[in-house]
Amino acid sequence: MLTEVSEFDACDDRILAELQRDARITMAELGRRVHLSQPAVTERVRKLESSGVIKGYRAELDLTKLGYGIRGIIRVARAEYARVVKLIEQTPEVINAYNVTGEDSWVLEIAVIDVQHLDAVVTKFCILTETSTAIVLNAPRENAPVLPARRENIKHSIQKVTGK
Amino acid sequence: MLTEVSEFDACDDRILAELQRDARITMAELGRRVHLSQPAVTERVRKLESSGVIKGYRAELDLTKLGYGIRGIIRVARAEYARVVKLIEQTPEVINAYNVTGEDSWVLEIAVIDVQHLDAVVTKFCILTETSTAIVLNAPRENAPVLPARRENIKHSIQKVTGK
DNA sequence: CATGAAAGTAACTCTCG
DNA sequence: CGAGAGTTACTTTCATG
Numbered sequence: 001m002l003t004e005v006s007e008f009d010a011c012d013d014r015i016l017a018e019l020q021r022d023a024r025i026t027m028a029e030l031g032r033r034v035h036l037s038q039p040a041v042t043e044r045v046r047k048l049e050s051s052g053v054i055k056g057y058r059a060e061l062d063l064t065k066l067g068y069g070i071r072g073i074i075r076v077a078r079a080e081y082a083r084v085v086k087l088i089e090q091t092p093e094v095i096n097a098y099n100v101t102g103e104d105s106w107v108l109e110i111a112v113i114d115v116q117h118l119d120a121v122v123t124k125f126c127i128l129t130e131t132s133t134a135i136v137l138n139a140p141r142e143n144a145p146v147l148p149a150r151r152e153n154i155k156h157s158i159q160k161v162t163g164k
Numbered sequence: 165m166l167t168e169v170s171e172f173d174a175c176d177d178r179i180l181a182e183l184q185r186d187a188r189i190t191m192a193e194l195g196r197r198v199h200l201s202q203p204a205v206t207e208r209v210r211k212l213e214s215s216g217v218i219k220g221y222r223a224e225l226d227l228t229k230l231g232y233g234i235r236g237i238i239r240v241a242r243a244e245y246a247r248v249v250k251l252i253e254q255t256p257e258v259i260n261a262y263n264v265t266g267e268d269s270w271v272l273e274i275a276v277i278d279v280q281h282l283d284a285v286v287t288k289f290c291i292l293t294e295t296s297t298a299i300v301l302n303a304p305r306e307n308a309p310v311l312p313a314r315r316e317n318i319k320h321s322i323q324k325v326t327g328k
Numbered sequence: 329c330a331t332g333a334a335a336g337t338a339a340c341t342c343t344c345g
Numbered sequence: 346c347g348a349g350a351g352t353t354a355c356t357t358t359c360a361t362g
Contacts, residue, residue: 008230016223016225019222019223020222020223020225021220021222022220022221022222023187023188023220023221023222023223024187024188024221026335026358026359026360027359027360028358028359028360029359038359038360039360039361039362042360042361051229052226052229053225053226053229053230054223054224054225054226055224055225055226056185056186056187056223056224057186057187057188057221057222057223057224058183058184058185058186058187058221058222058224058307058309059180059183059184059187059218059220059221060218060219060220060221060222061180061184061217061218061219061310062216062217062218062219063310065215065216065217066172066217066310066311066312066313067312067313067314068310068313071262073262073264073271085304088304088305089304092308092310094305094308095305095307095308095310096303096305096306096307096308097303097304097305097306098235098237098300098301098302098303099300099301099302099303099304100237100298100299100300100301101298101299101301102296102298104298107237107271107298111310111313113313113315113318117315117318120318132266134264134265134266134268134271135264135265136262136263136264137262137263137264137265138262138263139260139261139262139263140249140252140253140261140263141252141253141258141259141260141261142260142261143222143259143260143307144256144258144259144260145222146225146227146230146232146256146259146275147230148230148231149230149231149232149275149277150231151277151281154277154281154284190333190334190335191334191335192333192334192335193334200351200352201351201352201353202334202335202336203335203336203337203351203352203353204350204351204352206335206336207350207351208350
């Protein structure tokens with residue numbers, strides 16, 4: 001079985017939207033919202049789970065209220081891959097770690113208590129290679145819900161002029 | 165009432181850990197795991213929700229299986245704040261948007277179908293100001309679970325040498 | 329559709345100021 | 346003794362075959 005890229009109907013879309021909005025909704029309530037019987041919606045959710053489209057359900061916490069006063073983004077220059085991965089594994093302050101193309105081959109999102117704590121985390125990576133740290137001032141969008149990708153949904157508001 | 169930064173006991177820690185691992189667990193099962201009765205955990209969870217520590221519960225989806233073949237990070241240079249925010253609002257491909265300190269005043273995480281789609285999204289922001297785009301090759305850590313911050317938990321594995 | 333499990337509600341207990 | 350947190354018992358709602 002390959003990647004199974006498509007075939008989500010409008011009903012799946014609504015199920016996925018609702019579960020991204022509130023993962024603790026009951027199947028009965030979900031059924032009401034998408035106009036399906038409870039067993040029908042349960043079966044659809046089960047398939048979305050077992051196909052891996054739904055990876056899981058997670059409580060989303062408020063980092064500030066947990067005592068993390070600062071969120072930061074650290075860009076880390078190329079370094080020995082395994083060493084970076086190992087350092088990330090040893091650093092629970094790293095919430096997201098992306099290995100990316102370009103000069104800064106890593107982008108890390110971190111949550112720390114204060115500047116002193118930020119310093120300690122940044123220093124761990126500085127020792128490996130060059131880093132560049134930015135502090136998050138605010139986040140107008142966070143973990144935005146997504147729908148199945150469909151080319152026809154892409155707004156071609158931009159008309160690219162392919163030169164000459 | 166101020167931010168209520170602390171006072172989470174070991175029981176809250178476990179509740180938060182379990183709900184980050186599986187938000188659809190039943191209160192009865194959660195109670196078993198933390199050795200409390202079902203009404204007792206339900207009440208604790210209710211308090212964590214109403215205090216805002218738990219912001220919500222979300223299904224986590226597999227972007228690749230939804231048809232988003234590429235994830236990217238766009239750094240956007242300073243531009244008129246309101247215009248950037250507006251453009252973000254009009255761009256559903258932006259999953260996370262951070263306004264940060266430093267020269268690149270925005271860091272955007274996006275999910276797109278393919279290179280053509282990436283081009284379309286990047287172009288929207290290029291028109292405003294300078295941008296720099298990287299493609300995510302892999303992510304060794306994603307939305308890592310967190311615990312309430314406690315200074316005593318910070319591993320001072322790094323002994324900073326304060327110069328001279 | 330029936331059966332068992334879970335959620336919600338209420339009355340009671342225990343402990344700690 | 347009063348406030349807060351937990352438990353048990355009971356009813357309603359939900360999940361599953």
